Amino acid sequence: MLSYLEFGMPSMKDKITRVAIELFHQKGYFATSVSEIAGQCGIQKASIYYHYASKENILFHIQKVTMDELTGYLRGNLDGRDDIEARMRAAVHSHVRFHLHRQKETFIANSELRGLTAAHYREIVAKRDEYEQIFQQIIREGCETGVFVPVDVKILSYAILTLCNAGAIWYNPEGRMAVDAIADIYETFVLRGLQKGQFPGITPKPGC
């Protein structure tokens, strides 16, 4: 879970990356200057370029690592689960947990795509597509086997992912709510929205 932090003495490159994550999250990529990153690392601006070829490369590195770890985490959480409902629950839970624990990186990955060069943009979008495919496959299977109501897979997958991102925006690590409690709320809401078991269009009587 803790990347950018190696054992032993953390390298300056790691420090730069961590500071960049902090600043990009706080002020945005374009509003953050290289001198500012350097300043908070206690080094000069030019020294940044010893570790990274360009400002854009810092952004790209953050996004790449984050996307790889996000997908890896999901695969790990799905591993060994066969039941479709269990897989969907695990997927939502994994997504939310990662977004709460890695709040800043995922925020950057979601909102700073425009700072990337065309080539790097394509690379990140490809990783994102790969991640979405996993969700879409689960939803599709759920619909086909009749566990879920029939839905537009693409629209719903995107809706669910976006919905689960919401937590990362307001989540406060020092706040009252535990990560798993929040993940449970999203999990319940999503599953309720997907599962059969009620009659769509017909309002149940209050108190029923």
Added chain:
Amino acid sequence: MLSYLEFGMPSMKDKITRVAIELFHQKGYFATSVSEIAGQCGIQKASIYYHYASKENILFHIQKVTMDELTGYLRGNLDGRDDIEARMRAAVHSHVRFHLHRQKETFIANSELRGLTAAHYREIVAKRDEYEQIFQQIIREGCETGVFVPVDVKILSYAILTLCNAGAIWYNPEGRMAVDAIADIYETFVLRGLQKGQFPGITPKPGC
């Protein structure tokens, strides 16, 4: 629905605003220069400052108008509806419709808050809070009257609003899907997630 466009000859200020919306949406606020806006309006950079006091003022104006119209649209759509389920459906529908029709402005309003001065930031956040309150009130009433399952009102309201924003990111006005069809999908999903009528935690047998 069509603001920034007066009858008769549209003013240069309107043109600046429309061009700014286009560019802020396309490249982001910080990545857009005043000269660029001017260029696409066919005037010089300095002339922009005849119509707007600063670049930030353009952003603020866009956000303010958008938020006011968003809230006005919601109020209009809720007007006269008493039934809680109908109100929730109307609210979701209104939110989605507005975000699809005013894709670019709402995107800016959601993602470019950091470009605002502190005072303007507070003003926009206040408007946003006011809008969210309307949703929260509906959810709260639904829970209290037993129409909806008991939920964490704040978390769910935020989740629902974020989820409905998803459409505006991928929506293509020239695409295959009609605005109302998309709104219906979100409406159904949200209502299904909120309403009573299934037994949470118990998986219904496939085919049931």
Added chain:
DNA sequence: CGAATCCTACCTACCGGACGGTAGGCAGTG
């Protein structure tokens, strides 16, 4: 009525400053 004045809506030219990035040097380590 015509002359003087004002206002609108733009222009050219410029400012200080910050930005991303580079060149080249230097201290410490192996």
Added chain:
DNA sequence: CACTGCCTACCGTCCGGTAGGTAGGATTCG
């Protein structure tokens, strides 16, 4: 003596914003 990891000093560019001017239509006033 080479390499690592940093430094100082500097570059050209572009930015938001300002100063000051001007064409021309509307308004005011002797």
